[in-house]
Amino acid sequence: MVSFSRRAGPFKSRGSFRRAMRSPTVTFLGGVREIGGNKVLIEDGPDRILFDFGPSFSPRYEEFYVDYLQPRSASPAKDLLEFGLIPPLPGLYSAEALADADLAWEPPRVHGIFVSHAHADHAGYLHLVDPDIPVHVGAGTREMMEAIETSTMMRYGEHPYRIFHDRTPVRVGGIEVVPFPVDHSIPFAYGFLIRTSEGTVVYTGDFRHHGPRGEDTHAFFRAASEERPAVLITEGTRAGPDARQNLTEEGVRSGVDRILEKRPTLALACTYPRDVDRLLTLYAAAREAGRSLAVSARTAHLLETIAPRFGRHDLPVPGATDGLVVYHRKKKRYYTWEKPFLENAVDSDEVRAKGSRYLLALDLMHFPELIDLRPPRGTPFVHSMSEPFTEDDVDDRVMHNWLDHFGLSFHQMHASGHASASELYEIVRSVRASTVFPIHTEHPEAFRSEVPGVALAELGRPTPIRGPPAR
Ligand SMILES: [Zn+2]
Numbered sequence: 461m462v463s464f465s466r467r468a469g470p471f472k473s474r475g476s477f478r479r480a481m482r483s484p485t486v487t488f489l490g491g492v493r494e495i496g497g498n499k500v501l502i503e504d505g506p507d508r509i510l511f512d513f514g515p516s517f518s519p520r521y522e523e524f525y526v527d528y529l530q531p532r533s534a535s536p537a538k539d540l541l542e543f544g545l546i547p548p549l550p551g552l553y554s555a556e557a558l559a560d561a562d563l564a565w566e567p568p569r570v571h572g573i574f575v576s577h578a579h580a581d582h583a584g585y586l587h588l589v590d591p592d593i594p595v596h597v598g599a600g601t602r603e604m605m606e607a608i609e610t611s612t613m614m615r616y617g618e619h620p621y622r623i624f625h626d627r628t629p630v631r632v633g634g635i636e637v638v639p640f641p642v643d644h645s646i647p648f649a650y651g652f653l654i655r656t657s658e659g660t661v662v663y664t665g666d667f668r669h670h671g672p673r674g675e676d677t678h679a680f681f682r683a684a685s686e687e688r689p690a691v692l693i694t695e696g697t698r699a700g701p702d703a704r705q706n707l708t709e710e711g712v713r714s715g716v717d718r719i720l721e722k723r724p725t726l727a728l729a730c731t732y733p734r735d736v737d738r739l740l741t742l743y744a745a746a747r748e749a750g751r752s753l754a755v756s757a758r759t760a761h762l763l764e765t766i767a768p769r770f771g772r773h774d775l776p777v778p779g780a781t782d783g784l785v786v787y788h789r790k791k792k793r794y795y796t797w798e799k800p801f802l803e804n805a806v807d808s809d810e811v812r813a814k815g816s817r818y819l820l821a822l823d824l825m826h827f828p829e830l831i832d833l834r835p836p837r838g839t840p841f842v843h844s845m846s847e848p849f850t851e852d853d854v855d856d857r858v859m860h861n862w863l864d865h866f867g868l869s870f871h872q873m874h875a876s877g878h879a880s881a882s883e884l885y886e887i888v889r890s891v892r893a894s895t896v897f898p899i900h901t902e903h904p905e906a907f908r909s910e911v912p913g914v915a916l917a918e919l920g921r922p923t924p925i926r927g928p929p930a931r
Pocket of ligand 1: 495496497579581582666900
């Protein structure tokens with residue numbers, strides 16, 4: 461039974477509470493009226509498990525912490541608890557992360573955390589968690605996390621990692637969890653069927669069905685519907701008003717093909733570092749246009765790490781696949797992991813001299829390379845990421861200042877990691893769950909006119925799970 465400690469920002473109005481009923485419950489500790497930050501607690505008798513544990517992309521975090529002002533490394537949980545940015549759940553955090561926080565350390569009272577995929581908003585707070593709490597992940601996700609830890613500042617902390625397998629049930633006490641692969645903008649993403657003593661809860665994680673693994677998404681929702689679930693917890697990123705462009709992965713491909721056609725200059729693109737589908741799309745478009753795709757050492761490292769999980773010719777591998785090269789950025793010091801990738805890399809002189817041979821994937825944070833690359837005016841820049849959520853987005857303004865300075869021509873080409881609003885409603889209706897909780901959205905109420913049984917999640921309030929018993 462959860463009881464929250466005092467003083468916890470948005471959680472405090474709930475005070476402490478005890479579960480009146482014996483039925484299992486679901487409690488939302490994040491992802492409520494915000495995109496990302498899902499923290500779904502399922503309790504059934506003595507068993508308690510969490511689904512996902514990462515920061516949200518909500519502006520609330522930035523009310524207190526921004527680039528230069530971050531929680532102290534000596535007390536990260538304490539510093540986040542202060543503003544209610546993480547839930548005051550006893551028996552979850554490590555003694556080290558809590559330091560001398562008001563929420564005192566207790567032996568673990570959470571028996572496992574399931575991570576749906578390796579995006580930061582789902583896994584980014586694992587480093588706060590007690591090192592004795594098992595973390596359940598897919599094998600591919602675990603490998604991606606290792607690659608991310610090696611090649612970035614990101615840390616997930618020490619945990620007993622339990623690897624789950626597609627559609628193979630995992631037992632945690634009396635709760636049975638069945639992971640199903642789904643299509644999302646990072647490989648190895650999962651949704652879950654969660655069988656409790658009173659019925660099944662379906663948790664979607666993040667999903668779409670317009671990418672290369674769309675059939676996985678359909679199979680998951682077919683299984684979910686056959687389960688006759690009591691509760692469906694669905695992501696709703698694109699519910700409500702969404703004027704942003706909506707392409708499929710194939711749409712991005714033909715857009716990039718058109719841009720590269722008969723272009724005598726360098727072409728530039730930027731995308732999310734873990735969006736492997738997009739890298740494949742850019743690679744295929746580059747090859748079609750007789751170019752090589754140049755990627756960062758970090759991207760090369762990620763591709764090499766996960767390559768064994770793909771078929772031999774399904775993923776370009778640095779050093780082994782024609783048409784994929786590593787771009788060698790000028791730095792003062794090079795990490796051990798990146799050195800092997802720089803041996804046959806191309807540098808700014810090469811790319812500047814023979815621009816038409818390359819499609820260069822350039823992260824925004826590496827824009828100073830443009831000063832050496834001197835791309836000719838009119839060089840295409842493919843922004844293959846989400847459009848900004850707000851009109852006064854600082855990063856967007858800075859990016860456009862750079863593009864204007866170098867006279868680059870901007871092309872927006874992105875396929876979202878999430879189903880569109882109308883697709884979402886249709887998929888969610890097909891499950892016919894008794895109760896539907898939209899989370900990971902700023903507009904949960906948008907589901908109300910579209911789907912029967914919609915309930916609005918409330919932060920920190922346990923809701924009983926009642927339905928046909930799980931199979
Ligand atoms: Zn997410």
